[in-house]
Amino acid sequence: MASPRRSKARRRSASPRRGGASQQLPVAGPGERIWVVDVPYGTQVDGAAWHTAVKTHLFVGRDLPEHLAPYAPGAHTLGRFIENSLNPDDPTPNPEPTGALEPRKIQFEAADAIAERAAAGGRQFLLADEPGVGKTISAVLGATAVGDLRGAQRVLVVADRPAAITIGHWCRTITALGDGGLEWVVITWDRLDKVKDHTWDVIIADEAHALRRTTTKRWKAWTKISGHSRPHDKAPFVIATTATPGHTPLELPYLAPAYAQVLGEPMREWTAATQAGTTFAAALERHGVGVEHGRYGATWTTDPTRRAADLKLVRGWLADERPPAMLHRAAPWGPVPISGMPVTLTPAERAAYGAEWGEFCREMDLARRGRSIAKGRAALLRFRQKAGLIRVDSTVAWIAQQVEAERQVACSVEFVTTAADPIADRLRDAGIEVASIYGGDRFDAEAERLRFQKGEAKVCVFTTVASISLHAGETLADGRRASTEPRVGIFHQARFSGIAARQVTGRTHRDHQVSPWHIAYAEGTVEEQVGKVMVERIAAASDSVGSDTTGLTDLAHLLGADWLPPTAMTTDDS
Secondary structure, three states, X not given: OOOOOOOOOOOOOOOOOOOOOOXXXXXXXXXXXXXXXXXXXXXXXXXXEEEOOOOEEEEEEOOOOOOOHHHOOOOOEHHHHHHHHHOOOOOOOOOOOOOOOOOOHHHHHHHHHHHHHHHOOOOEEEEOOOOOOOHHHHHHXXXXXXXXXXXXXXXXXXXXXXXXXXXXXXXXXXXXXXXXXXXXXXXXXXXXXXXXXXXOOEEEEEOHHHHOOOOOHHHHHHHHHXXXXXXXXXXXXXXXXOOOOOOOHHHOHHHXXXXXHHOOOOHHHOOOOOOHHHHHHHHHHHOOOOEEEEOOEEEEOOOHHHHHHHHHHHHHHHHOOOOOOEEOOOOOOOOOOEEEEEEOOOHHHHHHHHHHHHHHHHHHHHHHHOOOHHHHHHHHHXXXXXXXXXXXXXXXXXXXXXXXXXXXXXXXXXXXHHHHHHHHHHHHXXXXXXXXXXXXXXXXXXXXXXXXXXXXXXXXXXXXXXXXOOOOOOEOOOOOEOOOOOEEEEEOOOOOOHHHHHHHHOOOOEOOEOOOEEEEEEOOOHHHHHHHHHHHHHHHOOOOOOOOXXXXXXXXXXXXXXXXXXXXXXXXXX
C-alpha cells in the first residue's frame, strides 16, 4: 500500500524561479527573518508592509509581534511557501502528522492505483470517484507515493473555492496524514498566477472540471504550471480529481495529456498555444468521436447511438489502459435519493408567475429574432430569478417543517438577492438559526459551515457547488464530530447543469451518510417540466462524461432557448 510518510531529507529550501526581473526585497539583519503576514484585502495592520516583488505583506524582525500573529500563514499555504523561500536558512518547520484521519481501504487502493500509473511512466491520473467517497485523502496518499517513486520535492494542490473552507480542509488532511517529506502548497483556482513561475513535481487538480474551457486566463496559467504541452517524460505528474469530469468529451481538454500518452501520440497532436479547444476537438474527431461543426464551433453529435459509442471509447482510453489511468467508483452507500417537490401556487402567485412567463417569452422571442445571445441569456436569468422569488415562502415553510422534525437542512440556491437573502431572512424571522455561505466575502464561510456542522444553525443556505462538507458525523478539525441529525437537501431552483447539481448533492450525501434531496418547482408550470428533466439528469450525471448534454437540450427546448449555445445555459452552474 502507498505509504503516507517518508524521510524529509529531500525537502527543498528555496524556490528557483524560471525568469522575470528581480525586485528589491527587504533584508533581514542579524538574528532577524522575513515574516509573511496574510493580511486580508482592504485591511491595514500596523507593521505589515506590502511588497510587490512577492505580492504579499511582509514584516522584518526577530519575532512576529503579538498583534501580527493572527495573520501568520499556516502550514502548507502559499504564504508559508513564500516565507520559507525568503528564509532558506531558517524555514518554519511543518507540524508532525496528527494521525487525526484514518484512511479506509478504498482510499489506500486509490493511492496504489495512482502510484502504479506513475511507476509505469504515466503523466496523469483521473480520480473520478463519486462525491463523498474520499478523493481528498486518496489524492494526498497518491501524491505522496508518487513523490517517493520519483524523488519529488514539491507538490501543488489546486482546490476549488471558497478558499476559507477548501484550503483549510486540504491543509488539515496533509497535516493529519503527514507531508511525506514533500513541500506542499495549497491554493485555489483563482490564484494560479501566483505560482506559475515555480517548478512543481506533482500537481493535484481538485475539481478538475474547472478546466473545461480553453479560452480563459485560468486555462492559460494551468497549461504553463502543469506542463500541458510538454513531452510526456518532461511534465509533472498530475492527479485530476472530479466526480463529474464534463458535460461532453469536448469539455475534457485537461485530460489531453493522458489521452495523447495512452494513444502513443505527441502533445502537439492534442493541443496548441492558440486554438487549444479546436485542436483538441480535431484530435477527438480523428480518433472516432462524433464531432459536428456549427455556428458556435465544434459540438458533440446528437445521435444517441453514436454518443453511447463515444462514451465507451473515451472512457476506455483511460480505464482499459494497463495500469489504468483512471478510477471511477460509486459510493458504497448507494446513489443519492433525488425527487421533485411540487409547490401549489396561490391564485395571486400563479397570476404573478403567468405574468413573468409571458414577459420572458416576449423577451426571448425578441432576442431570438435579433440573434442576441446576451439578451437571450439575460432574459433566462431574469425569469429564473423572478420565478424563484415567487416560491420563497413555500421553501421557507418546508424548511421550517424539516427543522421541526429534527432534521438539518441544506438549501441550495443560485441567486442571492432573489433567493438566498429572502430565504435566510424569513427563516431568522421565524426564530430558526441559519448558516450563510454565499455572497462572496459577506460571511466567514468556514465559520458559517461549522455553525451548521455543530448543530448551532439548523439550516445552511449556500450557493457554492463543491468542496464543502455538510454531512452528518464529519470529523472536525478539533477532533470533535459534527452533529448526527440527518441531513436533507432542497434545490430552491433546479440547476440546469446535471454536473453542478450532482456536486451539490454530494455536500451532504457523502462518507456513508445517506441524504435525500428535493427539487422544488411550481406545479403546473414550465418549472415542473424542468424539474422532472433535472431529476433524471442528476441521476445520470455520475457517468464519467457526457450524460448531461441531452438534458441541456431538453431544457433549452422547454424554455425556447434552443437557439442559444449550450454555455449560455450552464455558465452560472460551473
